Amino acid sequence: MGNSSHTATRLGIDWWLLFPLAVLTGLGLIMVLSASGVMAEKFWNTPYHFITRQSLFAGLGLCIMLATSRLSPSCLHALHYPLLAGSLVLLALTLLPVVAVKAGGASRWINLGFFSLQPLEVAKVALVFYLAYFFSRKQDRIKTFRIGFVPPFMTTGIMCALLLVQPDFGGAMFLVMILFLFCLVGGTRFSYLAISSIMALGLATVLVMTSPYRFRRWFAFLDPFKDAQDSGYQLVQSLYGFGAGGWLGVGLGAGRQKLFFLPEAHNDFILAVLGEELGFVGVSLVIVLMGIILWRCVVIALNQKDMQDRFLAFGAGLIIILGAILNMAVVLAVAPPKGVAFPFLSYGGSNMLTSFFCMGILLNLSRRGSRAR
Template sequence: MATKPKPDISPTGTRTLRTWLQTILERPLTSYHLVLGSSAMLLALGLMMVLSASSVSAYLAFDDAYYYVKRQAVFLVLGVLGAFALVRLPQSVLRVFGWIGVALATVLLILTYTALGFESGGNRNWIDLGFTSIQPSEFAKLAMIIWGADVLARKDRLIDQPKHLLIPYLPVCGTLILLVVFQGDAGTAVVMGSIMVGVLFIVGAPLRVLAVLGLGAVAGVITLFVTSPVRMRRLAAYLDPTTNLNGANDQANAAMLAIASGGWWGQDLGGSRQKWGGLPVAHSDFIFAVIGEELGLFGSLIVLTLFLVLGYAGLRIATRSDEKFRRYAAGGVTIWFMIQALINLAVVLRLLPIAGVPLPLVSYGGSALIANLLALGVLLSCARHEPEARKLLAARRNKTPKRRFSAVTESPKAADARKASV
């Protein structure tokens, strides 16, 4: 009886695998495909899990189990169209959009303090436009990144001087962050602060400057907790999981119970028990708990792997870019996704106190999803302008139109003469 060949685990086989992987990673459009593939799988998983996690609450509230997932699908289509437009935009137009975006984000954040603004989840960070509502702080993150990348790229030769490094970048970003802080949204403010400091690190800011900003950020976070009774209750609940079981600890303990009951392979898709009322707003900030319950450790690790691939691709784009603006923009978007995902996962796993931060590309929410997709459009645009990718795409553009043009305009006699000469 013939035996099956054993897998090649010899040093030669290892070298072959390493060579194959290196060949894949050296392709000009690898970064583009890594971002596109990982984000597409996260979006598909997110849409599926929003349906599963929200079906019960949607049926009870709206008599329609598909209410939230239908809205999420609409947001997804709008975001994809916006991302596709940003991918094709020239760099000069994108840089102008950064300035317009910062101005618009500032105005919208100020409007949250007027009659148009309203409170949701304890934070006054929403604007009612009549036909829909938006959360300006989500778009402020992207505007801050694009605008900051433009300003710091223009000041590249003067970046070693602290006044040129920090002005006007620090005051403008600080203003946007403070507007979010006064809304009561500490989680989003922390993410925006991390983006601001992270971009300065990518630019090459001196360590003493980063240290001062870091100490200021720590002091700011402490102040946010001390001045808010709600945050202090959340901190106390985080430090002692056995207290306030029907209050501040309710959501965190329900999330841990969901993850623990998932085991290795989960309770199967749609089999979550906590989404029946034990876990409030399961389709939003705590959607990872439902993923852990229904898909188990295996599904949770897939989500983590996809975020790691996206983070690797973003850093790869930033380090490979030969244009300062695209380097800073790609780095800022990557920092945004990774920091926000890290905070969300840490909250769900009880490693941090509860903070209202959604899981990028996965959690339910129109403003967050559209802003995430627009940021992906910027990242994909930067990937297409890596030096080798730019050369490859330029060669394709120069080659394809010539064939089409000659096939249409070349006369039969000219074609016969060309073939005869060959």
């Protein structure tokens, strides 16, 4: 593995990281075109509305990735507080009706004119940068309650509170998972983690039980076929898509679930369309590609000499891999619906740009790590 890792980066380019990225992005563009063409034709009078926008986001994401991959270590290390402050401002702006975009009863986007920005995606990156800085600088006091426990939990708590007001329960849970995994590898006392986890589960239970909408979604997840025409409709249609795909799928473009059976098929449930049209083989290809990215993230993190860089590689990979795992869990009815996009596959500018930014960080650290060896 060491020789292959060195070969992959011998020219300063991590080909093992770029290859799955290129395949996933290309496959994502194809699936967005396939999944959104009918809807785009009906509402925008052209089947190419969504694929045109997604292609532009992919091109802009590529530029962001290339720029990020060339940043100096000092620039990367200096981003934690500006990103944190910026994300808090953006999350607060979603509460202002003047700039917020409301959809499905939630204000999770900010209207920028040419597209709607989802501050959650900025918050993920900001939290990773902050936690990477915090755990690398406070290692000597990470076991203490006042220094090692309170600051990261308070910072994450403020971000989660702003998300819950939108409301975005799934987004808040995503940030909590990032914090928990950072604490797990960063050395936080297990007793603090255990107590805070119990409290978080208790709070989550209260939020679910006191919200009719979340309550219905939870029971729809437990038995989606019990209310297949209402709360369980999306999950049932997703499972129908996977079931119809079989081993090789019904053929690219020939799927039926995207014909207004599966709502917003080109967004969070695009994997169900892929499973129907490309079958088990197509879904397996996506999982293998994500596995390669996971392997490279681990190798890149372990190759870093600087502790902050090591945590940064861990966090950047975590955003991509955790997003993929949660999305797969939702569309396969293993977890309650959370509105988590699949990196590089799902339609959406904010997630696409964030994913490319994270890949730029990994490419940056991969190049420096290979030089250090």
